[in-house]
Amino acid sequence: MLAGLIGIGSMGTASAHILKLSTWNMDWLTLRPSGDEALPDDVPGGEHRNFSKLAAYARHLDSDVVAFEEVDGPIVASRVFSPKTYQIVMTPDAVVQRVGVAVRRDLRVTVNEELSALNVAAPSAPHQLRGGLDVTISDAHASLRLLVVHLKTGCWDQPLNQRQHSCPTLYQQVRVMQDWMLERQDEGEAYAVVGDFNRRLTLHDPLMQQIETETPVTLTTAGKASPCWGGEYFIDHILLGNAARNWFVPDSLRVMTYRNDTIPAGLSDHCPVSVRLDMP
Numbered sequence: 258m259l260a261g262l263i264g265i266g267s268m269g270t271a272s273a274h275i276l277k278l279s280t281w282n283m284d285w286l287t288l289r290p291s292g293d294e295a296l297p298d299d300v301p302g303g304e305h306r307n308f309s310k311l312a313a314y315a316r317h318l319d320s321d322v323v324a325f326e327e328v329d330g331p332i333v334a335s336r337v338f339s340p341k342t343y344q345i346v347m348t349p350d351a352v353v354q355r356v357g358v359a360v361r362r363d364l365r366v367t368v369n370e371e372l373s374a375l376n377v378a379a380p381s382a383p384h385q386l387r388g389g390l391d392v393t394i395s396d397a398h399a400s401l402r403l404l405v406v407h408l409k410t411g412c413w414d415q416p417l418n419q420r421q422h423s424c425p426t427l428y429q430q431v432r433v434m435q436d437w438m439l440e441r442q443d444e445g446e447a448y449a450v451v452g453d454f455n456r457r458l459t460l461h462d463p464l465m466q467q468i469e470t471e472t473p474v475t476l477t478t479a480g481k482a483s484p485c486w487g488g489e490y491f492i493d494h495i496l497l498g499n500a501a502r503n504w505f506v507p508d509s510l511r512v513m514t515y516r517n518d519t520i521p522a523g524l525s526d527h528c529p530v531s532v533r534l535d536m537p
Contacts, residue, residue, distance in 0.1 A: 274396065275533050278320065278401075278534060281325050281525070282325070282527035283527075284525040285301075287306075287329035295353050317513070322361070322364070324390075325338075325359065327355075327407065331357070334347065334357055344362055345360075346366060346390065348390050350387055350388050354387060356406065357390060358392055360392075364395065370391060371391060374436075375433050386430070389404050402448040409423050411423030414462065416463060431464060447498070450495075451495045474496045477494070478491040485514060491530070493530045504536055506532070513528055513529045
């Protein structure tokens with residue numbers, strides 16, 4: 258077996274409409290060579306990535322929907338997620354670290370307008386931030402509105418009065434994200450916000466409490482620690498809102514680890530995080 262699916266609890270009751278939803282930060286996944294001007298000096302190029310192993314892990318993950326982050330376009334995404342199995346949708350951002358989603362071909366995908374407002378950087382800023390991918394995933398019975406995000410790094414668990422470094426930027430992005438959630442709440446759509454939040458969200462985090470004040474959601478990673486790379490706090494999260502909260506299969510949170518790999522060389526510094534939804 259290639260990888261370990263580390264279970265946190267036991268699986269719930271099986272259903273004909275169980276959908277597995279995952280998020281996976283791919284760690285600067287690109288085909289650009291080392292030294293390319295678009296890559297930081299300390300980021301290795303595509304020649305150092307183990308695409309065959311990443312693709313094998315993606316098959317082992319066996320998810321219906323995979324939200325992914327830090328991917329340099331659909332061509333390199335298709336090296337991991339087979340086009341025979343998945344349809345790939347990505348934001349049109351002019352950055353290397355884009356977000357996207359791989360969706361099984363038996364599901365329907367409707368692409369909504371990109372949440373470009375998540376890029377709160379000034380137009381003249383040398384480093385632009387990532388927009389959010391907004392899609393609707395449907396089977397024959399139900400639909401899920403999905404927002405894939407990758408928020409500003411560096412504000413891991415600081416208090417809300419922190420006004421230095423990355424925190425003001427992250428707080429701005431969360432406000433934009435909440436506006437999107439409020440629209441879904443008003444429209445009554447089942448929704449999920451998934452991705453790399455770069456924040457150790459817990460039920461006691463003041464930022465999470467602020468989110469829940471206006472937009473009640475289920476933080477599927479609440480009360481858990483990730484086994485990725487020997488154990489760490491979750492910064493990759495799946496939030497569920499409206500009817501999707503009732504679809505969450507209890508104790509279905511899973512983290513796929515890289516078995517027998519002690520360092521993430523050629524792979525990723527994040528592990529895929531998954532939940533299951535029992536859609537009506």
